[in-house]
Amino acid sequence: MYKKGIYTVLSNEPLTPAVYRMVLEGDTQYITRSGQFINIELEGKFLRRPISVSDYDATTVTIIYKVVGRGTEQMKGMAAGQRLDILTGLGNGFSTDNGTERPLLVGGGVGVPPMYNLCKRLLAEGKRPMVIIGFNTKEEVFYFEEFKALGVDVYCSTADGSFGTKGFVTDVIREEGLVFDYLYTCGPLPMLKALYDATEVDGEYSFEERMGCGFGACMGCTCKTKYGNKRICKDGPVLKRDEIVW
Amino acid sequence: MVKHFDTSVELCGVRLDNPVIPASGTFGFGREFAEYYDLDCLGAISFKGTTRDARFGNPTPRIAECSAGLINSVGLQNPGIDKVIAEELPHLRQIFHKPIVANISGFSLEEYEECCAKIDKEEQVEIIEVNVSCPNVHNGGMSFGTQPESAAEVTRRVKAVTTKPVFIKLSPNVTDIVAIARACEEAGADGICLINTLLGMRIDTMRRKPVIANKMGGFSGDAIFPVAVRMVYQVANACKIPVMGCGGVSSASDVIEMMMAGATAVQVGAANLKNPYAAKEIIEALPQEMERLGIERLSDIIGIVK
Numbered sequence: 330m331y332k333k334g335i336y337t338v339l340s341n342e343p344l345t346p347a348v349y350r351m352v353l354e355g356d357t358q359y360i361t362r363s364g365q366f367i368n369i370e371l372e373g374k375f376l377r378r379p380i381s382v383s384d385y386d387a388t389t390v391t392i393i394y395k396v397v398g399r400g401t402e403q404m405k406g407m408a409a410g411q412r413l414d415i416l417t418g419l420g421n422g423f424s425t426d427n428g429t430e431r432p433l434l435v436g437g438g439v440g441v442p443p444m445y446n447l448c449k450r451l452l453a454e455g456k457r458p459m460v461i462i463g464f465n466t467k468e469e470v471f472y473f474e475e476f477k478a479l480g481v482d483v484y485c486s487t488a489d490g491s492f493g494t495k496g497f498v499t500d501v502i503r504e505e506g507l508v509f510d511y512l513y514t515c516g517p518l519p520m521l522k523a524l525y526d527a528t529e530v531d532g533e534y535s536f537e538e539r540m541g542c543g544f545g546a547c548m549g550c551t552c553k554t555k556y557g558n559k560r561i562c563k564d565g566p567v568l569k570r571d572e573i574v575w
Numbered sequence: 576m577v578k579h580f581d582t583s584v585e586l587c588g589v590r591l592d593n594p595v596i597p598a599s600g601t602f603g604f605g606r607e608f609a610e611y612y613d614l615d616c617l618g619a620i621s622f623k624g625t626t627r628d629a630r631f632g633n634p635t636p637r638i639a640e641c642s643a644g645l646i647n648s649v650g651l652q653n654p655g656i657d658k659v660i661a662e663e664l665p666h667l668r669q670i671f672h673k674p675i676v677a678n679i680s681g682f683s684l685e686e687y688e689e690c691c692a693k694i695d696k697e698e699q700v701e702i703i704e705v706n707v708s709c710p711n712v713h714n715g716g717m718s719f720g721t722q723p724e725s726a727a728e729v730t731r732r733v734k735a736v737t738t739k740p741v742f743i744k745l746s747p748n749v750t751d752i753v754a755i756a757r758a759c760e761e762a763g764a765d766g767i768c769l770i771n772t773l774l775g776m777r778i779d780t781m782r783r784k785p786v787i788a789n790k791m792g793g794f795s796g797d798a799i800f801p802v803a804v805r806m807v808y809q810v811a812n813a814c815k816i817p818v819m820g821c822g823g824v825s826s827a828s829d830v831i832e833m834m835m836a837g838a839t840a841v842q843v844g845a846a847n848l849k850n851p852y853a854a855k856e857i858i859e860a861l862p863q864e865m866e867r868l869g870i871e872r873l874s875d876i877i878g879i880v881k
Binding site for chain 2: 331374376416541546547550553
C-alpha cells in the first residue's frame, strides 16, 4: 500500500557540498520496508522526484539526496516549515526474512542512504550486518560515522584513495577477506554489476531508472528480468540476484 | 434547495455517470489506482493499449520531463490481447463496474482485425477505441493515422468484425486532422477520440544525447491542452459522430472547456501520473464548476461554442 499526503520539512542540511539530508514530518504508516522510496511533488515541475527513504520512524521520514538537476536544486533551498505533497510507501524494498545471519550491505554514493534503515532493521532482528560504503573521493563521503554509531563493522572505499580503502567496494571485500551469507546493495549500475560478478552469494540489488509516475501506471521504467518484465518503481526497485538480467 | 447537477452523458448509446475517462496508457488496467480510490466514481476507463502479441516496448530511458508535461516512448508495452482478456479484463471488472473502453493498437490491418474480433466477444467491453498512431509495418512504418485512406481502411476492417461502438483515436501529428476524421466517419466509425500525443524530443545538453533512448516520443500533459481543444473543435464541427476529447486535461474547468469545444466525453491522461487522484478530484470538482458557470446539465454544453 502507498499513500499521498502532505509532509512538513523539519530540517534540510548539507552532508557534503552536493548531498543533502531532509527530515520530513507526516504519516509514515505506508512505509513498511527498508529500500522503499517516496515521490515528491515540486512546484513548477510536472513529474514528482523519487527519492529513497534513508530512515523513518512513527512520525518522520529522512531522505538523503544529491543535487543533480533543477528539481533537487529546488529541494536544496527548502527551509523548515515548508509543506510538500508526497506519495509514500512506493516500491517493494528489501526483504529481511531470508535466513541471513551475517549480511553484507554495500552502498555506493547516493545508494548509501537506504542501507542505513536496513542496517538498523537487521540489527533489531538480531542479525550481524557489515557495511561497505563507496565514494569517488573523501569530500563525497557521508554516513561513515552514523554507521559506526550503530555498532557495526563499517568499511569505506574511495576511488582516489583519499579516505579508507583505495579503489572500489569490491576491493574492500577482497582485501578485508569479508565473509557474508547475503548481499544487499544499492548504487550505480557498474557497481552493482561488479558486485554481482565478484560474489556468488545470494542477495538483493536495488536498481534505478528514469520514472514517470513512480507507482506502476505509466510503464516508463520497465526492465527485463529472468521472470518477465518488471517495473522498477512498483515490482522493484529491489530485484533478487537470481532474476537479474544484465 | 440543493441544486442537482446532472453530469451524465451518452456516448453511442452507452450512458456515463460523468464524462471523465482515464486515458489509455496512463491508467494501466486500473490496479494501481484501485489502491488509491474506488474506481466506480469514473465515467469509464480506457485501458492500456493492447496489441496481438505481448510487447516489452522501447528501450529505457523512455520518459523525459518537460515544462508542463512529459515525453514518453513506452512503445505500447502490454501483455497481449489473449492475456488481457484472460487476466486483466476479469480483474478490472471486479474492481470497476462502469463502462470499459478497450484500447486496441496494431502494426497491420490484420492485427487490428484479429484483436477487435476477440474483444468483440467480451461482454465487459462497451466501446472499442482504435489507436491508429502506430506505424504500419507493411507500409514502410508510416503511421495508419497520418493518411485519410489508411485511417479509413483500419476503420472499415475493424467495423466489419465488431458490433460494439468503434472510436478511432487520432494522432495530432498530421497536416489536416479534419480530412482524417471525416474519412473515418465515412468508413463507419461511431466516434472519434483525439488527440494522441504530439511527437517531441529532449536533449541532455551535458551528455549531448537525447534524453530518451528512442530519441523521440509522445509529448503529453498540460502544455498540449490548447492543441487538443482546437482539434476537438475542428473535428466536432466537421463530423456528426461524437468526439472524446483528450490531451492535457487537468481540471474540471478543462473538462467543461473541452465539452464546449465539442467533446461528449473527456479523457484525463498525464495528470494521473502526477497525481493518482487526478481523475477523481476532477469529477468531484465538476458540480462546483457547473454552478459557477450556470450549467445544470453537462450534456447541454457539448459543442455549444460555434
